[in-house]
Amino acid sequence: MAVNNNNKLLLITFAICRLIVTVGLTVLPELLDVGLEGRLSVDTWELEAASVDFGRLSRGVPSEVVHPATAEDVARVVKAAFESALAVSARGHGHSINGQALIREKKGVVIEMGKGGSGVRVCEKGMYVDVWGGELWIEVLSATLEYGLAPMSWTDYLYLSVGGTLSNAGISGQTFNHGPQITNVYELDVVTGKGELVTCSEDRNSELFHAVLGGLGQFGIITRARIALEPAPRRVRWIRVLYSNFGRFCEDQEYLISLHGKPGRERFDYVEGFVIVDEGLINNWRSSFFSPSNPVNITSLNADGGVLYCLEITKNYDQENADSVDEEIQGLLKKLHFISTSVFTSDLPYVDFLDRVHKAELKLRSKGLWDVPHPWLNLFVPKSRIKDFDKGVFKGILGNKTSGPILIYPMNKSKWDPRSSVVTPEEDVFYLVAFLRSALDTETLEYLTNQNRQILRFCHGSEIKVKQYLPHYTTQQEWMDHFGDKWTQFNARKMQFDPRRILATGQQIFQFHP
Ligand code: FAD
CATH class of the missing domain: 3.30.465.10 (Uridine Diphospho-n-acetylenolpyruvylglucosamine Reductase; domain 3)
Known part of the structure; x- marks a missing residue:
């Protein structure tokens, strides 16, 4: 009472x-x-x-x-x-x-x-x-x-x-x-x-x-x-394999995405990957995948410059092709060059695969680690410069503590409609490199923010023509540089559809005058 x-x-x-x-x-x-x-x-x-x-x-x-x-x-x-x-x-x-x-x-x-x-x-x-x-x-x-x-x-x-x-x-x-x-x-x-x-x-x-x-x-x-x-599809075979050689990793990812448009049995349905510079990470965030029955020990795998690369692929299947899925996977894996002892496989319903990050969210929430600052940086890197990026950033600027996952996977530009507003690098194939990091204190926030700036400065200095995905700039000149040739059209469309520039001012692209 x-x-x-x-x-x-x-x-x-x-x-x-x-x-x-x-x-x-x-x-x-x-x-x-x-x-x-x-x-x-x-x-x-x-x-x-x-x-x-x-x-x-x-x-x-x-x-x-x-x-x-x-x-x-x-x-x-x-x-x-x-x-x-x-x-x-x-x-x-x-x-x-x-x-x-x-x-x-x-x-x-x-x-x-x-x-x-x-x-x-x-x-x-x-x-x-x-x-x-x-x-x-x-x-x-x-x-x-x-x-x-x-x-x-x-x-x-x-x-x-x-x-x-x-x-x-x-x-x-x-x-x-x-x-x-x-x-x-x-x-x-x-x-x-x-x-x-x-x-x-x-x-x-x-x-x-x-x-x-x-x-x-x-x-x-x-x-x-x-x-x-x-x-x-009903189910998904979810596979992760490791590489210590970045060149091989890229060749394989690029090979796998070149199979786009082929019948389902001749390609994977999903191709991603991530960079491992921090052993703690692979056995934790986003991944009950390797641990506890399959803990990964980076040092035992002879990581090149302390860095490992994980290719993540999936194959969808149903009752009808359940018998042939293993054979199809083996056929595709045979063409790849990963560390042969590093194949980690899991099998789960399609929904559980698609909703996989939510599980990580719930875990982080329960530890009070979700509602914290996230100084994320997402870059599209042209294929021709991805090795320079690896050398300068993954094996250089990053050091061995990343504070969150780093995704890397290539895409085909032919699948992006040039008439849309989004901008991507000039080349036929470009990579997403996503630094998805969390800052648990002000010091780490400052450190990661500075590191992001350093990465952008490195790309600029080395003339690696990256484009930001989920871009963030604060001056119109930076936005004009971001859009490049597309700026004139972007600006004209703004004048046509939002002439008073009242929409989404939080993007800080156009000056808003009340
Ligand atoms: P908001 O943050 O609410 O809005 C984003 C922008 O869109 C704002 O400018 C807003 O004004 C505008 N906007 C919102 N709704 C509308 C609307 N109906 N019409 C027009 N404009 C609108 N992105 C990926 O591409 N791939 C990923 O795998 C991915 N994973 C993510 C994982 C996490 C945990 C997080 C936090 C983000 C991820 N993102 C990913 C980024 C995400 O796609 C973008 O941040 C997206 O903008 C978030 O959607 P939202 O609905 O929260 O948008």
């Missing part, structure tokens, strides 16, 4: 505090008459939640948070914001690193896309799914699996929103074969920076369609995406 009363008292105190803080915060006059089916909020807790992101490196408190119930709600808010030049940021799941979905201006609105909207509707006959822009990929997967179907191209982690990843590209080990997620979209509904709700596709309002894909939220807010589906 005493406990109940205490709890009640606590709740009442909490509610009063919340009321006191919230009083004085009023709905922006610009949005007073928009008439929403959803709701507007100036609740301090909601404003606070919308003022940080996964990176925990930036902060920006919005004046208001909008929870739209429909695409028309989004259009009403953006129209009102357009008329009064108010900054507006769509927020998917807030998993950006550098404040890309935040409002940094004194006044501005975050449209919280996560809740409400039209949900997920599968069209079995058309082999596509219509998805609300704020929906998470994990929800898309569970809805489509009910029909035995699934999207073809993924990100490693599924708790990201459809609108958020389509604003970047959406890449993973399937990209070499299916292209990034933005290559697998048939149609979009988009609210432009003028507050117009427009349906667009390759054939209809195509300029807007291509602009928005990889467009960093600059041209409109995606309220619906129509995404291509394929029959979902």
Whole structure:
């Protein structure tokens, strides 16, 4: 009884505090008459939640948070914001690193896309799914699996929103074969920076369609995406093999991605890899894979310059080809040059494979290691310079403590539509190198941030023409350099679709003048 009363008292105190803080915060006059089916909020807790992101490196408190119930709600808010030049940021799941979905201006609105909207509707006959822009990929997967179907191209982690990843590209080990997620979209509904709700596709309002894909939220807010589906496999054979020779590792990865477009039995379904400079890491983060029954000891494997490379591949299979899958895998592995004693295999349901990073998330959360600063750096490195990158960065700048996984895998440029807004290196094949690091204290944060700068300086100094993925710059000149030849088009599209530059100002690409 005493406990109940205490709890009640606590709740009442909490509610009063919340009321006191919230009083004085009023709905922006610009949005007073928009008439929403959803709701507007100036609740301090909601404003606070919308003022940080996964990176925990930036902060920006919005004046208001909008929870739209429909695409028309989004259009009403953006129209009102357009008329009064108010900054507006769509927020998917807030998993950006550098404040890309935040409002940094004194006044501005975050449209919280996560809740409400039209949900997920599968069209079995058309082999596509219509998805609300704020929906998470994990929800898309569970809805489509009910029909035995699934999207073809993924990100490693599924708790990201459809609108958020389509604003970047959406890449993973399937990209070499299916292209990034933005290559697998048939149609979009988009609210432009003028507050117009427009349906667009390759054939209809195509300029807007291509602009928005990889467009960093600059041209409109995606309220619906129509995404291509394929029959979902049931199980996955997941294989990791190790290399001590970087040249061999790259040759094999490049060989495997050259098999894109071949029938399923003649290629792997997923090709990724990672760099191991830190033994603790391989037996921990993202990986109950090697340990405890298969612990990896780097020193025993004669790592080249203390560095090992792990190729990660998968083969999907069903009841029908369960008998031939081993033979197909052996046939492919035979052509590779890994350390022969280092084959680690696991077998699991397709969903568990796709949702693998969530398991790591839960582990990190339970240790209080998830909500910490993440000074991540993602680079696309041209194939012709990847060995120089290895020498200068993996075997040079990094040292032997990485503070998080370092992914490396190649992709085929032919699978990226040049009409989209995203930029990639000039060469036919380029690598993603992703430094996915966590900083548990200020000292480490400073150390890793400096190291990121050092890596970028090294690339610049050695004329390795990298492009940042999930790019972060703070001056327009840097953005112009990033887009290169594409800048003129990017700028023209901005003037056409968001002439008052009110959208996604957190990206810091265009100057916002209220
Ligand atoms: P947010 O951070 O909310 O928004 C990102 C940007 O998109 C902002 O500018 C925002 O204004 C804009 N935006 C959001 N929603 C919309 C919309 N509906 N319409 C238009 N613009 C919108 N990326 C990969 O490609 N592959 C990976 O494997 C991968 N793994 C990741 C794993 C983790 C643990 C994390 C944290 C991130 C990962 N990412 C990966 C990066 C991720 O794709 C991007 O950070 C993406 O932007 C996050 O989606 P979000 O929904 O949280 O977007």
